[in-house]
Amino acid sequence: xxxxxxxxxxxxxxxxxxxxxxxxxxxxxxxxxxxxxxxxxxxxxxxxxxxxxxxxxxxxxxxxxxxxxxxxxxxxxxxxxxxxxxxxxxxxxxxxxxxxxxxxxxxxxxxxxxxxxxxxxxxxxxxxxxxxxxxxxxxxxxxxxxxxxxxxxxxxxxxxxxxxxxxxxxxxxxxxxxxxxxxxxxxxxxxxxxxxxxxxxxxxxxxxxxxxxxxxxxxxxxxxxxxxxxxxxxxxxxxxxxxxxxxxxxxxxxxxxxxxxxxxxxxxxxxxxxxxxxxxxxxxxxxxxxxxxxxxxxxxxxxxxxxxxxxxxxxxxxxxxxxxxxxxxxxxxxxxxxxxxxxxxxxxxxxxxxxxxxxxxxxxxxxxxxxxxxxxxxxxxxxxxxxxxxxxxxxxxxxxxxxxxxxxxxxxxxxxxxxxxxxxxxxxxxxxxxxxxxxxxxxxxxxxxxxxxxxxxxxxxxxxxxxxxxxxxxxxxxxxxxxxxxxxxxxxxxxxxxxxxxxxxxxxxxxxxxxxxxxxxxxxxxxxxxxxx
Ligand code: GLC
Numbered sequence: 019x020x021x022x023x024x025x026x027x028x029x030x031x032x033x034x035x036x037x038x039x040x041x042x043x044x045x046x047x048x049x050x051x052x053x054x055x056x057x058x059x060x061x062x063x064x065x066x067x068x069x070x071x072x073x074x075x076x077x078x079x080x081x082x083x084x085x086x087x088x089x090x091x092x093x094x095x096x097x098x099x100x101x102x103x104x105x106x107x108x109x110x111x112x113x114x115x116x117x118x119x120x121x122x123x124x125x126x127x128x129x130x131x132x133x134x135x136x137x138x139x140x141x142x143x144x145x146x147x148x149x150x151x152x153x154x155x156x157x158x159x160x161x162x163x164x165x166x167x168x169x170x171x172x173x174x175x176x177x178x179x180x181x182x183x184x185x186x187x188x189x190x191x192x193x194x195x196x197x198x199x200x201x202x203x204x205x206x207x208x209x210x211x212x213x214x215x216x217x218x219x220x221x222x223x224x225x226x227x228x229x230x231x232x233x234x235x236x237x238x239x240x241x242x243x244x245x246x247x248x249x250x251x252x253x254x255x256x257x258x259x260x261x262x263x264x265x266x267x268x269x270x271x272x273x274x275x276x277x278x279x280x281x282x283x284x285x286x287x288x289x290x291x292x293x294x295x296x297x298x299x300x301x302x303x304x305x306x307x308x309x310x311x312x313x314x315x316x317x318x319x320x321x322x323x324x325x326x327x328x329x330x331x332x333x334x335x336x337x338x339x340x341x342x343x344x345x346x347x348x349x350x351x352x353x354x355x356x357x358x359x360x361x362x363x364x365x366x367x368x369x370x371x372x373x374x375x376x377x378x379x380x381x382x383x384x385x386x387x388x389x390x391x392x393x394x395x396x397x398x399x400x401x402x403x404x405x406x407x408x409x410x411x412x413x414x415x416x417x418x419x420x421x422x423x424x425x426x427x428x429x430x431x432x433x434x435x436x437x438x439x440x441x442x443x444x445x446x447x448x449x450x451x452x453x454x455x456x457x458x459x460x461x462x463x464x465x466x467x468x469x470x471x472x473x474x475x476x477x478x479x480x481x482x483x484x485x486x487x488x489x490x491x492x493x494x495x496x497x498x499x500x501x502x503x504x505x506x507x508x509x510x511x512x513x514x515x516x517x518x519x520x521x522x523x524x525x526x527x528x529x530x531x532x533x534x535x536x537x538x539x540x541x542x543x544x545x546x547x548x549x550x551x
Contacts, residue, residue, distance in 0.1 A: 023273055024273060025066065025067075025114060025222075025273055026067070026114075026223065026273070026275040026277075026298055026299060026332070026377060027332040027376070027377065028332070028375065028376065028377055028478060029065075029066040029067050029114070029377045029378075030064065030065045030066050030067075030372070030377065030378050030380065030470055030473065030474070031065065031066065031067040031068070031069055031116065031377060031378070031379045031380070032060055032063070032065040032067070032068050032069070032379075032380050032381075032382065033068075033069045033071070033339060033340065033379060033380065033381045033382060034053060034068050034069065034070045034071065034382055035048075035071050035340040035381070035382055035417055036048050036049070036050070036053065036070055036071050036072075036073055036082070036095060037071075037081055037082070037417070037419075037440060038382070038417050038418065038419040038420060038431075038439075038440075038441070039052060039053055039056065039382055039419075039420055040052030040053055040055060040056045040420065040422070040431065041419070041428070041431055041432040041433070041436065041439070042055060042433070043433075044432050044433050044435065044436030044437060045094065045432075045436070045437055046428070046432055046436060046437040046438055046439045046440050047094050047095075047440050048095075048419065048431070049094065049095045049096050049100070050073060050091065050095050050096035050097075050100035050101055050103075050104050051096055051100050051103075053068075053070070053104055054100070054103055054104045054107050056422075057104070057107050057108055057111055057113065058111070059452065060111075060113060061111040061112070061113060062467065063385060063463075063466065063467055063470060064466075064467055064470030064471045064473075064474055065113070065380065065470065066112075066113065066114060066474075067113060067114035067115065067116055067222065067223070068108060068113055068114070068115055068116065069116040069117075069118065069223075069225050069277075069379070070104075070115065070116070070117055070118065071118050071340065072085060072118045072120055072227075073091050073092060073095040073096070073101065074086070074087060074088055074089075074090060074091065074092060074120075075087040075090050075091070075092045075093075076092055076125055077125055077126075077127050077194065078092075078094070079125070079192055079194040079195070079401055080191060080192055080194075080195060080401050081399070081400075081417075082118075083120055083191070083195070083227060084120075084123070084124070084125035084126075084127075084192065084194055084195045085120050085124055085125055085128065086124070086125040086127040086128045086129075087128070087129075088119075088120075088209075088212040088215075089212060089215045089216075101219070102219065105219065105220055105221065109220070114222035114223065115221050115222050115223070116221070116222060116223035116224065116225050116275075116277070117216055117221050117223070117224060117225070118224075118225045118227060119212070119213070119216075119224045119225065119226055119227065120227040120228075121198065121200075121209055121226065121227070121229075121232060121259075122190070122197060122198065122227060122228040122229075122231050122232055123189065123190070123191060123195040123196055123197045123198060123228075124195070124196060124198060125194060125195065126193070126194045126195070126196055127194075130143070130146055130147075130208075131147060131196050134146060134147050134149070134187075134196075135176065138178070138179060138182050139178065139182055139183055139185050142204075144185070145199060145202050145204075146198060146199055146202045146204055146205055147187055147188070147196050147197065147198060147199055148187060148188035148196075148197050148199050148234065148238075149176070149185045149186070149187050150173075150185060150186055150187075150188070150238060151183060151184075151185060151186070152173075152175065152184060152185075152186050156184075157183065157184050157185075157186075158175075160172075160173035160175075160186055161173055161186055161188075161238055162238050162239065162240045162241070163240045163241055164188070164190070164240075164241055164249070164250070165241075166189060166190060166191060166192065166193075166405070167190060167191050167402075168191055168192055168401050168402045168405040168406060168410070169402070169405050169406030169407065169409065169410060170405060170406075172188055172189055172190050173186040173187065173188055173189070174186060174187055174189060174193045188234070190228075190231055190250065191228075191401075192401045192405060193405075197231075197234070198232075199234075200232045200233055200234075200255070200256075200259060201233075201234075201236060201255075206259065206262065209263075210262070210263075210266060213263060213266050213267075214266065217266070217267065217270050217274060221274070222272070222273070222274060222275065223274060223275040223276060223277065223298075224263075224267075224274075224275075224276040224277070225276070225277050225279060226260075226276055226277065226278045226279060226297070227279055228279060229256065229260070229278035229279050229280045229291065229297070229300075230251050230252045230256060230278070230280035230281060230282065230291075231250050231251060231256075232255075232256050232259055233250070233253040233254075233255035233256045233259075234249060234250045234253070235247070235249035235250065235253070251281075251282075252280070252282050252287055252290070257290065257291075257293075257296060260276070260278070260291065260296045260297050261295050261296055263276060264276070264295050264296055264297070265295075275298040275299065276297050276298055276299075277297060277298065277299040277300065277301060277334070278291045278292075278297045278299070278300045278301070279301050280300050280301070281303060284321070284325075285302075285304070285321040285322050285324070285325035285326075286325050286328075288300050288302065288325065289325040289326055289328060289329050289331065290329075292326060292329055292331035293329045293331075294329070294330070298331070298332075299331065299332065299334050299377065300331075300334065301334055301336055301379070302318075302322050302333060302334045302335060302336060303336060304318045304321070304322065305318055305335060305336060305337060305367075305371070306336055306337060306338065306339065306342050310349050310363055310508055311508055312489075312491075312492050312493055312494040312506060312507075312508040312509070315370065315494055315506065315508075316486055316494050319374065319484075319486065319496075320486060322335075323375075323484065326376075332375070332376045332377065333374070333375065333376035333377075334376055334377050334378075334379060335371045335374055335376060335377070335378045335379070336378075336379045337364070337367055337368065337371055337380075337381075337384065338380075338381035338384050338416070339379070339381050339416075340381065340413065340416060340417055341413055341416075342413075342416060343390050343415065343416060344381075344383070344384075344388055344389055344390040344415070344416045345360070345363075345364040345367065345384060346360040346361045346364045346387055346388065346389040346390070347360055347389045347390035347415075348360070348390075349363035349364055349367070350389070357389050359535055360389065361387045361389075361462065362524065362525060362535040362536060363535050364384070364387065365387075365462065365465060365524040365525075365536075365537075366506055366507075366524040366525075366535060366536050366537035367506075367537070368384075368466065368469060368524070369469060369504060369506070369522065369524050369537040369538070369539060370494070370496070370504060370506050370537055372469055372470070372473045372477070373473075373477065373484075373496055373498070373502070373504035373539060374484060374496070375480075375482045375483070375484055375498070378473075380466075381416075382420060383416075383420055384466075385462065385463050385466035385467075386420070386421070386450050386451075386452065386455060386462060386463055387450065387462035388418075388420075388450055390415040390416055391414075391415045391416075391418045391441075391443075391444055392415060393412075393414040393415050393418065393441055393442065394442070395408070397414075397441060397442050398412050398414045399412075399414055399440065399441065400412030400413045400414045400417075414441055417441060418439075418441045418442070418443055418444070418447070419431040419432075419439040419440070419441060419443060420452070421443065421447045421448055421450055421451040421452070422451055422452045422453060423448075423451050423452070423453040424448030424449065424451045424453065424454055425448070428443065429443055429447050429448045429451055430451065430452075430453070431443070460526060465524070468522060469522060472521060472522060472539070476521075477498075477502065480498045480499065480500070480502055481498060481499045481500070483498065483499065484496050484497070484498050485497045485498075487503075489505075490509070490513060490514075491509065492507065492508050492509025492510070492511075492513070493505060493506060493507050493508070493509060493513045494506040494508070495516070501518075501541050501542045501543050502539065502540075502541055502542070503516045503518060503539070503540045503541070503542055504537060504538070504539050504540075505532055505537060505538055505540070506536075506537040507532045507533065507534055507535070507536055507537070508534075508535070509534055510534050511534065512529075512531035512532060512533050512534065513531060513532045514531060514532070515530075515531070515532050515538060515540060516540055516542060517542065518540035518541055518542035518543070519540060519541055519542075520538060520539070520540055521538075521539040521540060521541055522538065522539045523536065523537075523538040523539075524536050524537045524538065525538075
């Protein structure tokens, strides 16, 4: 692999939600050999890197985000040899590989947690997790009011053995995902060896799951609205952890990176993760949480750029992930044509995202224009749905397995004669298949390929700066030097495009005016665009 070229600064990264990408062995669950067989598809799509969701041994309570062994592969997903083959195959095609590290919590089946349960109160084994006495008479109430992200209290009671007190353990997610105690030096040491294990194998990057939660207030106070410092979000101690990891990454040859999954009250809070000597990037979810509005997009772009520039980092942009409602449905309007409008908007938002400096994270299936699926309640598998007793819809609807080929069983997700896919695909899923879209030059897949190719060949040569130009209400106009303009129309009336030549439009109806729910790229001279395209 090449040396330190900071490839991640402007990369287009593709999130592979492994369970739902491609199933090679017919068990209805995607796996590493399946991914390997589709690497060519990803290369042809025009992305630079893959982020693969967790494939480690795991009871799969949270579909892999409950890890029972950090240095192996779950047999459902393949073997370590299969992982090496994916890595080698990806590298041969010029694709970088980012793996997903889950340091906030383990599975309750991890040997460390099983030892803690067996060892009892006050033991060093329990010191690696958060075990606390309960409140009130007999300690029958949880230690504090913290809540699990999936609903219910964040504490589970463990009855003491003969003569021992009961304790409670902390899980900010499912009760099968006990939180590690990062104040224990043993935890930091163990994770450093996990990092080295995967860096030695040759991975290019790490995505850090729930990066803002690792440090907890050692007094375990109740969570109160308006507290100056949150008891477990974005505490200063987390930054020491990433500083240590950064030193490890920097000691390796090549250009290894880490990207934090963090949520902070504002862009400046997020930028603390990407200060010198810490993470290379942090996910910027602001866009994913915003309605269809040029004014909101303008604000997010400005705030993001201001915050990351202050610390000399590169921004990231995300429209979709395995945790969010799919973009097409998020932007859909009510009424019979709702999803068609949603798709137009998703294509337009892609053009805006790809025209910005920094890196863009694309979630599998975005390139097919997949909508959110209303998975029947009896088939839902997300712990958020199950643990909340149905009060949270859960995330299954964006995780339905990819349709590769209309005519085949499971739309080509699994080989013929396989078990049903782990989440049911809707009847119409095949219409959106890769094979069908490859045959249609006006498909969403063809559009993504074109946009990603132009981004790589032409936009990659633009300056890092971007200027937001004054524009009519409901529109957003971005300019980059030399001679590039992106226009987005979120308004209800057609908008006038800038003087210049059209490079690419998100809409099937390009004309002299830019229709509502569309975006387009233009060049306004200054460089030899046509020959570079
Ligand atoms: C992250 C993952 C999500 C998972 C959670 C707990 O937010 O993206 O899928 O449920 O962490 O690990």
